[in-house]
Amino acid sequence: MTYHVAIDIGASSGRVILADTSNGLTLTELHRFKNGFSKIDGHDRWNVTQLTEEILKGLEKVKAAGIDNCTIGIDTWAVDYVLLDEEGKLLAEPVAYRDARTQGVMDQVFAKIPKEEVYSKTGIQFLNFNTLYQLYAEDRDLLEKTKDILLIPDYLAYRLTGKKVGEVTNVSTTQYLNIHSRAYDKDLLDVAGISGDKLPELIETGQVIGQILPELYDSYDLPQAQVIAVATHDTGSAVVGVPATTDNWAYLSSGTWSLIGVENDKPMATEAAFAENYTNEWGAYKTYRFLKNITGMWAVQEIARMLDYQYSFAEMAEQAYQVEPFLQYINLNDDRFTNPDNMIEEIQAACRESNQIVPETVGELVMCVYSNLALAYAHEWKVLERLTGRELEVLHIVGGGSNVKLLNQLTADVIGKPVVAGPGEATALGNIMVQMLTSGELKDLKEARHWLSQNQELSRYEPQPIADRDHLKQYQKTVF
Numbered sequence: 001m002t003y004h005v006a007i008d009i010g011a012s013s014g015r016v017i018l019a020d021t022s023n024g025l026t027l028t029e030l031h032r033f034k035n036g037f038s039k040i041d042g043h044d045r046w047n048v049t050q051l052t053e054e055i056l057k058g059l060e061k062v063k064a065a066g067i068d069n070c071t072i073g074i075d076t077w078a079v080d081y082v083l084l085d086e087e088g089k090l091l092a093e094p095v096a097y098r099d100a101r102t103q104g105v106m107d108q109v110f111a112k113i114p115k116e117e118v119y120s121k122t123g124i125q126f127l128n129f130n131t132l133y134q135l136y137a138e139d140r141d142l143l144e145k146t147k148d149i150l151l152i153p154d155y156l157a158y159r160l161t162g163k164k165v166g167e168v169t170n171v172s173t174t175q176y177l178n179i180h181s182r183a184y185d186k187d188l189l190d191v192a193g194i195s196g197d198k199l200p201e202l203i204e205t206g207q208v209i210g211q212i213l214p215e216l217y218d219s220y221d222l223p224q225a226q227v228i229a230v231a232t233h234d235t236g237s238a239v240v241g242v243p244a245t246t247d248n249w250a251y252l253s254s255g256t257w258s259l260i261g262v263e264n265d266k267p268m269a270t271e272a273a274f275a276e277n278y279t280n281e282w283g284a285y286k287t288y289r290f291l292k293n294i295t296g297m298w299a300v301q302e303i304a305r306m307l308d309y310q311y312s313f314a315e316m317a318e319q320a321y322q323v324e325p326f327l328q329y330i331n332l333n334d335d336r337f338t339n340p341d342n343m344i345e346e347i348q349a350a351c352r353e354s355n356q357i358v359p360e361t362v363g364e365l366v367m368c369v370y371s372n373l374a375l376a377y378a379h380e381w382k383v384l385e386r387l388t389g390r391e392l393e394v395l396h397i398v399g400g401g402s403n404v405k406l407l408n409q410l411t412a413d414v415i416g417k418p419v420v421a422g423p424g425e426a427t428a429l430g431n432i433m434v435q436m437l438t439s440g441e442l443k444d445l446k447e448a449r450h451w452l453s454q455n456q457e458l459s460r461y462e463p464q465p466i467a468d469r470d471h472l473k474q475y476q477k478t479v480f
Contacts, residue, residue: 003070004439005062005225006431007055007156009035010234011077014051016058017425018065019432021441025455027425030065031058037096044099048082048152049090052159056220059212063223070223071439072160072212073230073431075237076153078173079131083138084148084155088164091142094152097129105133112191116274121185123269123280124175125293131174135192149198153232160227161210166200167229169236172282177202179267179280179288205231205284206438230434231284234427235259235291238398240284240445241423241430243453248393250384252377252411253426254401256298260380261291262388273387284434285445290388292380295332297401299369302343303362311362317370317406319363325371325410326471327364328356329478332372354478374410375475381415382472394418398426405459412461414472419461423452 002022008015016031033054037044055074062070083091095101106128110118115126124130131151150158151170158164171177176192178185184196203209209227216222231237238253242263253259267280267288281289304316311319330350340346344365351358351368359368377395385392394417397408402421412419423429433448442448 002441003067004432004435005059005070005072006230006428006435007058007072007074008234008237008428008431009051009074009076009152009156012036014054015428016055016061017428017432018062018067018070021432021436027428028065030061033057037098040093043101044096045093046080046096046152047093048155049093052156055156055160056216056222059222059225060220063221067223070225071435072225072227073435074153074156074227075230075232075234075427075431076156076170078151078170078233078235079127079129079134081131081134081149081151082155083142083146084150085145086147088148088158091145095134097134101137102128102133105137109133109136109191113187118175118188119274120269121178121180121188122172122175123179123267123273123288124173125277125279127293132176132188132192135194140193143193146198148200149194150200151232154200157209157227157229157232160212160216162213163210164200165203165207165209165229167205167232168202168282169205169231169284170233171202172280173233177282179269203229204286205229205236206434208438228435228438230431233281236281236283236289237428237430237434238426239263239289239430240433240448241426241428241452242396242398242449243420243423243456243458244394244396244449245453246393248390250381250392250395252395252397252401254296254397254399254404256296256301258294258296258373258377258401259291260294260377260384261289262384262392264288264290264388268387270387276383276387278383278387284430290384292383294376294380295337296373297404299332299337299343299347300366302340303365303369306342306344307362313404316362316366317404319361320366320370320406321363323361323363323367325367326375328359328368328372329375329475330354330356330368330372331479332369332376370404370407370410372475373407374414375472377411378414378472379476379479381417392417394420397421398423400424402426405461408459408461409464412463413465416463418463420458421461422458423456429456
């Protein structure tokens with residue numbers, strides 16, 4: 001099998017990407033579509049009915065490109081779910097994780113089961129939109145009518161194949177999988193008021209889900225295709241798509257958010273990890289993504305928006321090159337930067353309040369953000385080394401942020417270790433690599449990553465003396 005289709009859907013858009021692996025690797029984006037939630041019946045809801053139609057349109061384009069046979073993998077965002085009735089039909093479009101219904105719910109859950117016990121069972125970080133808290137807040141009347149609860153990528157696979165399964169990399173984000181038994185945790189489900197028989201059979205990354213339903217061919221011109229359970233959580237696929245060729249590496253999945261961590265073969269649900277709010281999301285092939293969610297390119301995106309997008313991101317970075325780095329120390333992970341009315345004014349106010357140089361120009365503002373992102377990465381690098389008890393050798397930066405050369409170099413400078421940047425399409429590539437492993441084109445994950453490193457252009461950044469380690473010490477002193 002040399003044709004594979006990655007269906008990669010994020011919070012704002014989705015893509016259907018064709019991979020031809022007959023001679024190296026060729027990627028072609030055949031279909032792109034918008035995604036988003038809207039207010040329906042008092043809640044922010046996704047339109048998964050439309051997402052299903054867009055997937056089928058994309059697969060028709062695969063067939064139109066002359067591809068008669070392929071495999072398919074689907075990855076999306078995490079935690080959100082659908083409720084299905086006895087006939088397998090949607091009871092309602094799914095509520096989005098940003099909906100306000102989970103406000104204050106975590107405290108209600110912790111009144112029934114201690115927070116420390118939840119972490120010791122699951123090893124998962126605490127986010128108020130985790131599925132555990134969404135289900136606790138779910139409409140009880142709807143739950144009474146519910147036969148099956150499926151996460152978003154599992155539901156989309158069900159619409160294609162008729163098979164109801166739960167792929168573990170995504171299901172682990174729910175915070176009701178037990179890391180010790182690798183099964184649903186009954187105590188946590190009882191707290192959420194959910195019967196375990198409503199949840200699907202768990203399957204591992206790489207398992208075949210099934211063929212496209214015969215009846216879909218009556219309405220759509222589709223290729224013959226086998227749907228494979230890739231790492232269905234997009235971060236899980238991105239980590240598969242890290243082109244690591246050594247044994248002691250860390251990754252940074254860089255986009256609007258940054259996810260920095262290591263890949264472990266065992267979970268680390270320790271008191272120290274709990275204190276640092278590190279998560280143990282399940283990875284492909286029974287690995288664990290031991291990582292921390294921190295801010296990413298959000299502040300730069302907001303600066304661009306405040307300036308009515310009169311500068312491209314490349315132009316903003318070019319102006320930042322003209323500015324000395326590390327002139328300010330601010331905590332970009334502070335709540336004040338989560339969604340301010342004006343990001344530029346908020347950054348300036350933070351600097352003014354702490355008697356630091358106030359950035360005024362585009363270049364000064366962007367260098368302020370990049371410098372503090374690099375320092376935040378360096379701080380978590382040290383935390384990772386402390387928690388794992390090992391000295392890390394190289395940081396792989398993947399995702400859209402891997403294209404920001406200035407930030408890559410600053411990061412290498414402050415961590416004092418090489419940075420390897422790329423690929424920017426790590427999520428889609430990780431999706432495709434799992435399909436190739438299942439079809440037998442690649443032997444194991446180690447070989448797959450080596451293959452990827454040979455088929456992608458990567459950039460390496462060596463640490464320079466522009467930023468000695470005193471900058472990290474001063475950042476930590478100022479921020480913490």
